[in-house]
Amino acid sequence: FRWLVAPRSALLQPGPVHTGLTRAPGAELDRLLERLVP
Numbered sequence: 001f002r003w004l005v006a007p008r009s010a011l012l013q014p015g016p017v018h019t020g021l022t023r024a025p026g027a028e029l030d031r032l033l034e035r036l037v038p
Contacts, residue, residue, distance in 0.1 A: 022028045
């Protein structure tokens, strides 16, 4: 996981890590995939 949040990654330009909670993780994953994956 550490390499995904490395600030100097040549392949990824991520921001800070944010955590959160959800009551329906499966539904949230589906929503994120729909929104973020073309």
